[in-house]
Amino acid sequence: MPRQPIYAYIxxxxxxxxxxxxxAPNGQQLYLQHCAACHGNEGNGGVGVPLALPAFQAxxxxxxxxxxxxxxxxxxxxxxxxxxxxxxxxxxxxHIRTWVTATPPEFGKARIKGxxxxxxxxxxxxxxxxxxxxxxxxxxxxxxxxxxxxxxxxAPSLSNSGFLxxxxxxxxxxxxxxxxxxxxMLSAVERGLTEKDVDDVVxxxxxxxxxxxxxxxxxxxxxxxxxxxxxxxxxxKTIEKVKQAVIGMNFRVIREQKLEEGLVExxxxxPKQVMVYFCNFQLLNEALAVDPRVGLFLPCRVTILxxxxxxxxxxxxxxxxxxxxxxxxLNKLCEGMYETYTEIMEEATL
Amino acid sequence: MKSLLVGIIFLATSLFLNQTAFAAHMLMxxxxxxxxxxxLKLQEVIRNKGxxxxxxxxxxxxxTSSGYQTDKYRVVFYGVPEEIARLSKKYxxxxxxxxxxxxxxxxxxxxILVTANPQHLKKAGDxxxxxxxxxxxxxxxxxxxxxxxxx
Numbered sequence: 282m283p284r285q286p287i288y289a290y291i292x293x294x295x296x297x298x299x300x301x302x303x304x305a306p307n308g309q310q311l312y313l314q315h316c317a318a319c320h321g322n323e324g325n326g327g328v329g330v331p332l333a334l335p336a337f338q339a340x341x342x343x344x345x346x347x348x349x350x351x352x353x354x355x356x357x358x359x360x361x362x363x364x365x366x367x368x369x370x371x372x373x374x375x376h377i378r379t380w381v382t383a384t385p386p387e388f389g390k391a392r393i394k395g396x397x398x399x400x401x402x403x404x405x406x407x408x409x410x411x412x413x414x415x416x417x418x419x420x421x422x423x424x425x426x427x428x429x430x431x432x433x434x435x436a437p438s439l440s441n442s443g444f445l446x447x448x449x450x451x452x453x454x455x456x457x458x459x460x461x462x463x464x465x466m467l468s469a470v471e472r473g474l475t476e477k478d479v480d481d482v483v484x485x486x487x488x489x490x491x492x493x494x495x496x497x498x499x500x501x502x503x504x505x506x507x508x509x510x511x512x513x514x515x516x517x518k519t520i521e522k523v524k525q526a527v528i529g530m531n532f533r534v535i536r537e538q539k540l541e542e543g544l545v546e547x548x549x550x551x552p553k554q555v556m557v558y559f560c561n562f563q564l565l566n567e568a569l570a571v572d573p574r575v576g577l578f579l580p581c582r583v584t585i586l587x588x589x590x591x592x593x594x595x596x597x598x599x600x601x602x603x604x605x606x607x608x609x610x611l612n613k614l615c616e617g618m619y620e621t622y623t624e625i626m627e628e629a630t631l
Numbered sequence: 632m633k634s635l636l637v638g639i640i641f642l643a644t645s646l647f648l649n650q651t652a653f654a655a656h657m658l659m660x661x662x663x664x665x666x667x668x669x670x671l672k673l674q675e676v677i678r679n680k681g682x683x684x685x686x687x688x689x690x691x692x693x694x695t696s697s698g699y700q701t702d703k704y705r706v707v708f709y710g711v712p713e714e715i716a717r718l719s720k721k722y723x724x725x726x727x728x729x730x731x732x733x734x735x736x737x738x739x740x741x742x743i744l745v746t747a748n749p750q751h752l753k754k755a756g757d758x759x760x761x762x763x764x765x766x767x768x769x770x771x772x773x774x775x776x777x778x779x780x781x782x
Contacts, residue, residue: 313779314776314779315655317660317661317779318659318660318661318743318744318745319659321661321741322661322663322741327661327738327739327741327743328738360655360656360657362655364655505724506724506725506727506728506751506752506754506755507724507726507727509723509724540715540719540726540729540730541685541712541715541716542685542686543683543684543685543686543708544683544685544710544712544715544730545712545716551716551719554719554726558688565690569704573736573743574657574659574734574745576690576704576706576734576735576736576745577706577732577734577745577746577747579688579690579706579734580688580690580706582727584726584727586723586726588720588723593723595723595724595726595727596727597727597728601751602747604656605656605657605747605748605751606656606657607656
């Protein structure tokens with residue numbers, strides 16, 4: 282190989298390699314790539330918190346945003362972006378700050394002393410309705426899905442390990458005292474609480490650290506990708522058995538098609554790979570309310586295939602796929618879906 | 632000298648490839664386009680990447696009667712026919728995840744696209760499958776980047 286082209290190749294690659302060139306990361310571009318789907322292109326919210334809300338920006342410091350991007354909210358949809366470089370995360374935060382002109386606050390990490398027992402009583406009186414008795418937060422993802430909703434945001438989980446790491450006591454105190462204009466979060470002072478009361482509530486919220494709610498301990502990576510059953514019946518009879526089992530579980534068969542249908546010329550599909558699609562609309566709506574991204578599971582499907590004289594049934598493993606969503610509520614639903622698939626496939630192969 | 636050059640090429644290539652590496656479990660994009668426009672564009676962008684759109688599935692029956700204001704929710708299935716035929720035979724654990732799919736739904740005036748990062752499917756196979764999956768991921772990142780553009 283002539284030497285000159287090699288040097289040219291190296292130069293081109295070095296030029297394009299960010300690790301060596303140290304080009305400043307583009308915060309706007311990174312935000313659009315990683316955050317905008319949930320938080321909106323201009324930070325107006327949707328699935329995620331409306332980051333452009335002036336009252337929100339006025340009550341959080343940069344470190345809170347940095348830690349939140351890095352750690353996410355385990356089990357609460359917001360993923361951690363620990364794979365991003367530190368300067369990339371800072372670039373995203375800098376971009377988020379461009380929406381509001383006010384100088385962001387700075388908080389120390391000093392703990393606020395308060396009476397936890399008293400704080401618990403005050404919390405039950407003033408905070409539980411939205412944030413839950415154990416700080417578990419509101420339900421759902423907050424996505425409007427073009428559906429009318431009462432609240433502009435879903436109340437955050439205060440006992441979430443990501444929140445407790447990212448939020449300093451001072452941040453929680455400021456939020457309590459000032460509230461968040463534009464959200465249902467009212468000022469504690471306007472509700473008649475004194476500074477001492479607020480300190481007690483902060484101390485109680487901080488005590489969630491002793492039993493913070495992590496992501497479900499479901500080890501989804503250890504789960505097999507699929508659920509598989511062998512059928513003792515012929516290929517055609519197995520298809521019929523699957524359809525009967527689906528109906529028996531109160532699902533509706535919505536379609537039967539060959540795997541390659543639509544991909545190859547009609548009539549040339551592999552006839553021994555057939556998908557049976559089915560749906561239960563009530564379950565569908567329940568799932569969409571928990572997480573609108575569940576379209577990835579849908580429609581429910583069992584594939585029947587014949588290989589080397591053996592007839593098999595295969596389906597996705599909902600417990601495996603659920604782990605990708607970082608949504609504890611969805612995990613529960615998927616465990617139920619796993620049981621349903623099991624029953625359908627067992628019934629069809631009996 | 633030759634081995635030094637090979638080493639530098641390897642390092643630089645790794646760093647270059649690392650530029651496009653993606654570690655998120657879910658790939659998502661928001662486009663300011665209306666749902667019908669985004670639907671058309673998505674199918675066009677998928678085809679431009681060399682895939683065949685095999686089916687567009689409605690996932691909206693009963694949504695409006697359940698209080699939703701939209702029925703704009705679809706799942707777009709796609710793949711490379713020869714690749715699907717080959718991989719579904721060689722890696723049966725993959726079959727339930729084929730054809731590939733992207734969910735697309737209206738969110739107010741915007742449209743949101745979402746899919747699982749195919750990296751989680753690597754478990755189903757070997758290095759040859761990993762290469763195919765890496766390509767799917769790169770294509771998805773490109774498709775979503777193009778969808779984010781307004782025009």
